[in-house]
Amino acid sequence: MKKILFVCLGNICRSPMAEYIFKDLVKEEGLKEKYKIDSAGTSSEESGNDMHYGTKEKLDENHIPYGKHRARKMTKEDYNNYDYIIGMEYSNIRNILRIVGQDDENKVHRLLDYTENPRDIADPWYTGNFEITYQDIIEGCNAFLRYLESGNK
Ligand code: 4NP
Numbered sequence: 623m624k625k626i627l628f629v630c631l632g633n634i635c636r637s638p639m640a641e642y643i644f645k646d647l648v649k650e651e652g653l654k655e656k657y658k659i660d661s662a663g664t665s666s667e668e669s670g671n672d673m674h675y676g677t678k679e680k681l682d683e684n685h686i687p688y689g690k691h692r693a694r695k696m697t698k699e700d701y702n703n704y705d706y707i708i709g710m711e712y713s714n715i716r717n718i719l720r721i722v723g724q725d726d727e728n729k730v731h732r733l734l735d736y737t738e739n740p741r742d743i744a745d746p747w748y749t750g751n752f753e754i755t756y757q758d759i760i761e762g763c764n765a766f767l768r769y770l771e772s773g774n775k
Pocket of ligand 1: 631636
């Protein structure tokens with residue numbers, strides 16, 4: 623089983639969107655049993671809070687199911703418990719490394735680095751544009767799943 627933790631700053635906009643999109647993708651492809659998927663934030667600012675309304679709206683529009691979400695801050699233990707720690711933008715990667723120390727096992731990556739156009743996913747908390755976030759995350763999740771299923775470790 624491959625264990626994946628998606629990480630953003632607050633764990634209310636981008637990383638839960640990635641969590642539920644990726645869960646839906648693996649379910650649709652009959653791969654559900656092969657993956658454990660969760661999300662977390664690098665800040666405790668929103669801890670305990672539900673997803674942002676804008677994220678829920680995009681998931682609803684695209685018929686992607688989600689459960690009750692409670693934001694949480696990622697911990698050092700998460701580094702041991704997951705195989706892939708996937709940040710949304712470069713500043714997430716920096717913050718993740720602050721929490722975990724060194725990435726000795728090369729687990730920490732940026733989502734859109736799996737695509738042909740590596741870039742950050744802008745924070746919709748600031749931009750207000752959840753549609754661009756949704757399109758970026760769909761592109762990243764598809765590329766990441768192709769990578770994982772192509773025999774790469
Ligand atoms: P996210 O967006 O990292 O995509 O969940 C944010 C949500 C909340 C805050 C920042 C970013 N905040 O500062 O509370």
